Amino acid sequence: MTFTGLIGAACWLPLRLIIGACVRLRIHPNVLTFVGVLINVAAAWALALGRFVLAGAIMTLANIFDFIDGKVATELRLSSAFGGFWDSVMDRFSDISLFVGLIYLYSEHGRTDYVMITALAMMFSILTSYTRARAESLVAKCKVGFMERPERIVLFMIGAFTNRMAAVLWVILVLSVSTVFARIYYTWRALNGPEGIAA
Amino acid sequence: MMRPERDLPMPFRAVWHALYWTFERATWQYDVMVIAILSFVWLTPPAWLGDPMALHERGFLEWLLGW
Numbered sequence: 001m002t003f004t005g006l007i008g009a010a011c012w013l014p015l016r017l018i019i020g021a022c023v024r025l026r027i028h029p030n031v032l033t034f035v036g037v038l039i040n041v042a043a044a045w046a047l048a049l050g051r052f053v054l055a056g057a058i059m060t061l062a063n064i065f066d067f068i069d070g071k072v073a074t075e076l077r078l079s080s081a082f083g084g085f086w087d088s089v090m091d092r093f094s095d096i097s098l099f100v101g102l103i104y105l106y107s108e109h110g111r112t113d114y115v116m117i118t119a120l121a122m123m124f125s126i127l128t129s130y131t132r133a134r135a136e137s138l139v140a141k142c143k144v145g146f147m148e149r150p151e152r153i154v155l156f157m158i159g160a161f162t163n164r165m166a167a168v169l170w171v172i173l174v175l176s177v178s179t180v181f182a183r184i185y186y187t188w189r190a191l192n193g194p195e196g197i198a199a
Numbered sequence: 200m201m202r203p204e205r206d207l208p209m210p211f212r213a214v215w216h217a218l219y220w221t222f223e224r225a226t227w228q229y230d231v232m233v234i235a236i237l238s239f240v241w242l243t244p245p246a247w248l249g250d251p252m253a254l255h256e257r258g259f260l261e262w263l264l265g266w
Contacts, residue, residue, distance in 0.1 A: 004233055005225035050252060111251045146220035146232060158240060166250035167240040178218040185219070 015071075018064060022072045029073035030083055033090050036065030040094035044101030047160070048108075055101075056160030062094065063153055088129070091149060095125055098156060102165065117169050124176035125152060131183040139190040145179025147172060 001009075022032065039062035046055035069087060073079045099122035106114040128147060135142035152172055159168030204215040217235075222228040244258030 002225050002227055002230045004230050008225060052252065106251060109251045111249075113249065114251055144219065144221050146217070155236070155240075158237070162241065163253045163256065164240050164245065164250070165252060166245065166248045167243050170248065171236055171239060179220070182219045 015064065015068060019068050019071050019075065022068060023075045026076065027072065029069040029076070029078055030086055032065050032069040032072060033083075033087050036062050036069065037090045037094050037097075039065065041097050044097035047098060047101035048104040050105055052160040052163055052165065056157050059098070059153070059157050059160060063157075066091070066094070066153075088133075092126065092129065095149070095152070096122060099125070102169070114166065114169070117166075117173060121169050121173040121176060124173065124180055127180045128176050128183075131180050131187075135183055135187040135190075139187055142183050142186055142190075144186045145175075145182040147175035147179045152176075 039058060043055045043058035043062055046052075046058055070079075073083055099118055102118045103115055103122075106118060125147075128145065129149070132142050155168045155172060159165040204212055204219070207215055216222075216228070217232065220232075242258060242260045244261050245253035245256050246258075
């Protein structure tokens with residue numbers, strides 16, 4: 001087993017207990033999604049104040065809600081097209097909130113360079129989701145590129161807990177740019193290339 | 200089937216695969232990428248990046264090499 005697989009397996013047990021509790025309480029998954037967003041806004045507030053460890057702790061809590069909503073929906077047989085749409089929109093709201101918190105922080109410190117880096121990382125993070133959504137209306141699947149939402153969230157938490165947010169923003173920016181261009185290239189190849197992998 | 204990366208020599212092919220990522224999570228390629236990212240995040244001295252929140256902190260590399 002790989003070490004990232006091992007970490008995933010270790011996290012799965014406590015999450016399984018939380019999912020079980022939510023199922024027993026019959027909490028609607030859309031409510032879990034919304035609570036996750038509200039907690040993420042609190043994390044963004046902590047980032048804006050430069051309180052990174054607190055922000056990391058709040059982000060961890062928020063992302064538990066983020067992770068379990070789909071699983072609870074499946075177990076309660078409440079999965080729906082609207083639930084998927086709601087989840088995607090709320091995910092974007094959470095992502096943007098965190099970036100806005102950092103933009104506020106760096107502008108308070110008069111650091112235009114990091115305001116720009118954060119703004120560009122935010123732009124390409126949104127484009128990462130948009131390119132996939134748009135591509136999958138044209139081709140069957142477009143899952144190329146490394147920097148998806150789970151990777152971004154874990155990196156945010158690592159940056160917050162270890163006070164290495166600048167390095168994390170550079171990683172998110174570079175890999176989000178490569179993900180967006182990989183998705184554009186993949187879609188072009190699927191639609192126009194000789195492989196003909198379009199749906 | 201057109202796969203331009205197949206004609207690239209090894210170091211360039213690795214860069215291609217890192218940028219045009221097609222591997223699943225929990226594969227050895229994913230582990231390598233995660234190790235590379237964490238090394239960059241934790242080993243790069245914050246001053247090199249002009250980190251506004253950690254400018255006066257020593258990076259792990261600086262601590263290790265006694266800079």
